[in-house]
Amino acid sequence: MAPRNKYRLPVPLPEGKILEDMEGNRWALGKMIGSGGFGLIYLAFPTNKPNKDARHVIKVEYQENGPLFSELKFYQRAAKREYIHKWIGQRKLDYLGVPVFYGFGLTDFKGKSYRFMVMERLGMDLQKHLDQNGTFKKSTVLQLGIRMLDVLEYIHENEYVHSDIKAANLLLGYTNPDRVYLADYGLSYRYCPNGIHKQYQENPRKGHNGTIEFTSLDAHKGVAPSRRSDVEILGYCMLRWLCGKLPWETNLGDPVAVQTAKTNLLDELPDSVLAWAPAGSSCYELAQFLVCVHNLAYDEKPDYQKLKKILNPDGAPFGPLEFSAKAPSVSVCTPTHQKVDSPRVTTKPANEFSGKPTEKVSGETSAARRKEHEERPARAPRSTAAVQENSRRGNIYEYSDLLSDMHSLRQTSSYMSSQRPYYKPYTPNLDCTSRDPVRKPRSASWHRYTSTGDMGVTDLESPSRLWPSVFQLTLSEETKADVYYYGLTIFCLLTLVCLALYFL
Numbered sequence: 001m002a003p004r005n006k007y008r009l010p011v012p013l014p015e016g017k018i019l020e021d022m023e024g025n026r027w028a029l030g031k032m033i034g035s036g037g038f039g040l041i042y043l044a045f046p047t048n049k050p051n052k053d054a055r056h057v058i059k060v061e062y063q064e065n066g067p068l069f070s071e072l073k074f075y076q077r078a079a080k081r082e083y084i085h086k087w088i089g090q091r092k093l094d095y096l097g098v099p100v101f102y103g104f105g106l107t108d109f110k111g112k113s114y115r116f117m118v119m120e121r122l123g124m125d126l127q128k129h130l131d132q133n134g135t136f137k138k139s140t141v142l143q144l145g146i147r148m149l150d151v152l153e154y155i156h157e158n159e160y161v162h163s164d165i166k167a168a169n170l171l172l173g174y175t176n177p178d179r180v181y182l183a184d185y186g187l188s189y190r191y192c193p194n195g196i197h198k199q200y201q202e203n204p205r206k207g208h209n210g211t212i213e214f215t216s217l218d219a220h221k222g223v224a225p226s227r228r229s230d231v232e233i234l235g236y237c238m239l240r241w242l243c244g245k246l247p248w249e250t251n252l253g254d255p256v257a258v259q260t261a262k263t264n265l266l267d268e269l270p271d272s273v274l275a276w277a278p279a280g281s282s283c284y285e286l287a288q289f290l291v292c293v294h295n296l297a298y299d300e301k302p303d304y305q306k307l308k309k310i311l312n313p314d315g316a317p318f319g320p321l322e323f324s325a326k327a328p329s330v331s332v333c334t335p336t337h338q339k340v341d342s343p344r345v346t347t348k349p350a351n352e353f354s355g356k357p358t359e360k361v362s363g364e365t366s367a368a369r370r371k372e373h374e375e376r377p378a379r380a381p382r383s384t385a386a387v388q389e390n391s392r393r394g395n396i397y398e399y400s401d402l403l404s405d406m407h408s409l410r411q412t413s414s415y416m417s418s419q420r421p422y423y424k425p426y427t428p429n430l431d432c433t434s435r436d437p438v439r440k441p442r443s444a445s446w447h448r449y450t451s452t453g454d455m456g457v458t459d460l461e462s463p464s465r466l467w468p469s470v471f472q473l474t475l476s477e478e479t480k481a482d483v484y485y486y487g488l489t490i491f492c493l494l495t496l497v498c499l500a501l502y503f504l
Helices: 067-078 081-091 126-133 138-157 227-243 255-267 284-294 304-311 366-375 384-388 400-409 413-418 463-471 477-503
Strands: 018-020 026-035 040-046 056-062 101-109 112-120 122-125 170-173 180-182 422-424 448-450
Touching: 018 101, 026 056, 056 067, 067 101, 067 112, 081 138, 122 126, 126 170, 138 180, 138 227, 138 304, 227 284, 255 284, 284 304
Parallel strands: none
Antiparallel strands: 018 026, 026 040, 040 056, 056 112, 101 112, 122 170, 170 180, 422 448
16 A cells, blocks of 8 residues: 555645755746646746746645755765765766755745755656556566666665655656656655664554555565565555556555565565566566575675576667667567576564574574575576577687587487487576676577487587597488499499490
């Protein structure tokens, strides 16, 4: 469910009213362009720069309301322009999807005091695109996930969590629609004030808070939001954007049923997510993403780089954001029957750790758990489409032409009659508890071929053994008879020709 609305929308301010922020900058109100659960949004024009194309907006609410105050505190503490520019330079990003904050202040109208905040103007929110198309292309979903991980890493490092990630709060840039921004920090929460993480504590009276489709299991239990809550919510959002629905959408009126459905989904990973994939697509990356998220302790820092690598294992550059469901996709697809092996994990509250944020009640440490996972091989075939879109890795395909010849050779009757081949596709390590980076996929056509015929075992991945395997082919009895018959006939003809030449 949405956050409980105990606030009133303000009486609209008249267009043209001049507002002065705390730094003395004056802003003229334009037309009202939107309203939320707590406040109103207007176009705004700086009075010293008359510009018909408004590049700013002003959010307004009654002074006694809380959400805009919370959002204002977030921007003042964590999202000043100089902080964001410094972060972009340090992380070598092209941009960071946090809206620019310009100022704030108070004003009066008809005996009521209003608080306002000046922000950069953004474009259409993604919920409108979702309403039009139903789903997003996989390439778009994965790119949105990576962009949001950039934002979450930044705000988490500045002691805040967003707590309400959803398509309605993701807005495209006004001047650059290929950029996406996470807006509306009215429910942002300072989870780690002065470097001290909040303690895990369930409170049923605060249960099920947030947007019920996407809110985390911690929020269902009334636990204060944390970093793992944000990445869990992002996982649900990506699943909704790709599949068009969530397993609990028919029970949104029953928060307990939604909580139970989310618990079942996470407890049965990865199969529960892989089975939810629409026909012709795959939720493989999302299954692996949620497995890693579900392994997090309450006060554990997510490995943002690993999560981004899961969504973009090849490090392919981003293309333009595409929201048309009919447009051709360049997404990194994976077969629908891929399997992600993962241990069944349970969500771990921080107060169960005795000061060790990655230790279970049973005494099993995070290191021991990771070791157990590393010793357990994880298998999943990789995508053909993923390989086709990464042809720049030429060293992987050094013998691809030769292997194609071998594949065609195996189709002949003489060869197939003497061989019983089987394939062992390459399977990457998908253990999300390991600290090793996710390995890049290899070519779907680069198989390890093993023959069980009379020739023994031939490893086609070894160049030194490739040519002997060609010359060690055996022939069928039928082929042997044909060779004998035609060879004898040719020999007789040659003999007759020689005798004729001799006597002539």
